[in-house]
Amino acid sequence: MTSRVFLVDDDADHLAALADLVGAGGHSARGFLRGAEALAALDSDPPEALITDLRMPEMDGFALLDAIGATGQDIPVILITGHGDIAHAVRAIQSGAEDFLEKPYDAGHLLGVLARVLRARATRTELARLQSEQLAAPAALLGDSPAMAALRDRITALAPLDVDVLLTGETGTGKELAARALHGAGPRGRGPFVALNCAALPEHLFESEMFGHAAGAFPGAQDRAGKLETAAGGTLMLDEVEAMALPLQAKLLRALQERQIERLGENRLRPLDLRIIATAKADLRQRIAGGSFRADLYYRLTGAEITLPPLRGLGPDIALIFAHYATLAARRYGRALPEPDFALRRDLMRHDWPGNVRELRLAAERHALGLEVTLPLPEAPTLADRVAEYEAREIRAALDRVRGQTERAAQDLGLPRRTLADKMARYGIRP
The missing domain is CATH 3.40.50.300 (P-loop containing nucleotide triphosphate hydrolases)
Structure with missing residues (x-):
């Protein structure tokens, strides 16, 4: 799905290049030379994210960040800083910015940061929707994977x-x-x-x-x-x-x-x-x-x-389900919900979750109570393990595309049908 992204920079050439880059990444980019113009457009056409230069006349990146926060809208902001502005960027993060990039930045890195910020916002939006619709009932099955x-x-x-x-x-x-x-x-x-x-x-x-x-x-x-x-x-x-x-x-x-x-x-x-x-x-x-x-x-x-799928294979859904149970626990105990730090968010994705959602729920409740959440990480996989994981993922994706028809999946993967059947049996994959 295409995401709307606002871009703010008083340098018209850099703004045009940035718009081309964001557009090439599959997003809908709208550029502004002044922060006030971007702020005025929020009500009629709110974006999913905003990327802004830090140093600008009239309204700089700090002022724009504060103004967006005052609107109450969930619009994540990514700051672009010049060399030597790292201290300012750290201050901006503390003020609510999602991330920052230092010039000159790598195009792929910028798109990666933007994708991560958009995923985080989508998770927050989905969680709010589920809770507003009272899908915290026992039969709720959360996730978009x-x-x-x-x-x-x-x-x-x-x-x-x-x-x-x-x-x-x-x-x-x-x-x-x-x-x-x-x-x-x-x-x-x-x-x-x-x-x-x-x-x-x-x-x-x-x-x-x-x-x-x-x-x-x-x-x-x-x-x-x-x-x-x-x-x-x-x-x-x-x-x-x-x-x-x-x-x-x-x-x-x-x-x-x-x-x-x-x-x-x-x-x-x-x-x-x-x-x-x-x-x-x-x-x-x-x-x-x-x-x-x-x-x-x-x-x-x-x-x-x-x-039913194991939790370890649900990707971004892990953070969504964790946030769901942490929010419920915080409400139950009458506590403010602490924001998970980077290390915890990383460990949520890397942990194997042998106890699946039951284990995740206990971890979320500990987090809501302000207790330390320690998640032992799996040993680094061998090359053979990584190859097997990649093969299994590609086979499942091919079967999904052709609705379980093994002959067509084999053709898509360039494999003899018998070879595909052997690999499916090895990885426990059923069409």
């Missing part, structure tokens, strides 16, 4: 279909958030959402918890509906379904196939009308191959499957 956009599209497409869904992903990737989003946007959204942690359910209590029991089924027992009945008209989420023992899988399978159950101690069938959303952090196909998960149950649960 291709992976998050694809996830939201997949949820939007599947939610109204009322099919059972299997959600897979690493620990902390937001499987329950996705399950709640599927439930809330579907035809059963007004019904109950019942969650059952399969990993925490003792085998001897399985039938009672899942199917319920009748009065007198065992000493002191009263009539009690199980999780399947409790979710009638709504959704039952089977969390960590891979942890369920094989004998219990068989009992669950029968109930799901027949869509009816018998309570313990009762001799009548009760129909089931519900949607099942199962979550797994392990690859159930591998569990099937290893004999610890039933293939027939897998196919019963998988009317559709969604894989």
Whole structure:
């Protein structure tokens, strides 16, 4: 998307050259010879960023920076300074400028600084929009990366279909958030959402918890509906379904196939009308191959499957999600939110996030409380690791462009189809 950028410099030749450079970078540049002219244009045509020379007659860069700040608009300012003006530039940064460049500057460096400033502003704008629309609800799935956009599209497409869904992903990737989003946007959204942690359910209590029991089924027992009945008209989420023992899988399978159950101690069938959303952090196909998960149950649960992306692959979304949770925590604790410094912003992007969003949320809350956030950085990757990462990224991008058609992707990449299939298997990529 083209960004509007104001340029201010009293040197007409330099202003024209700068406008050409910014325009070549894919942005819409508008030049002004005086700061007052740029300031007057803010109301009618506000830019996404402004680049200004520091030393100018009438209104210099400092005065323009102060005037923009007084308008209350979020317009990041980049200052261009002459040699020896670094002390002034540091003062400008302290006054609110986003960055500065010293003449003579490198064209590529200027465009890189501008791109970073625009991304930071877009992050702030998106966060404000999400919060203003109250998308801090449990089913919010934040981010604008291709992976998050694809996830939201997949949820939007599947939610109204009322099919059972299997959600897979690493620990902390937001499987329950996705399950709640599927439930809330579907035809059963007004019904109950019942969650059952399969990993925490003792085998001897399985039938009672899942199917319920009748009065007198065992000493002191009263009539009690199980999780399947409790979710009638709504959704039952089977969390960590891979942890369920094989004998219990068989009992669950029968109930799901027949869509009816018998309570313990009762001799009548009760129909089931519900949607099942199962979550797994392990690859159930591998569990099937290893004999610890039933293939027939897998196919019963998988009317559709969604894989949630790990946080480390979401790029700029990491800072957006961090800012979101830090803002919520600051409001909850009644504290002013400290601005993350450069080192923290850098570490957010470089950290591996093995705990994914759950780990990020804890880090954001520590930041909101003013506590130190220490993020151990991964060891420097080897050349082979970097090559493999590049290959995997390019293969995913090619598959995205052709909507998963491997033959066309192979043609685009200049690879034999079998070679592409081998690489996809090596990197765990599915079209």
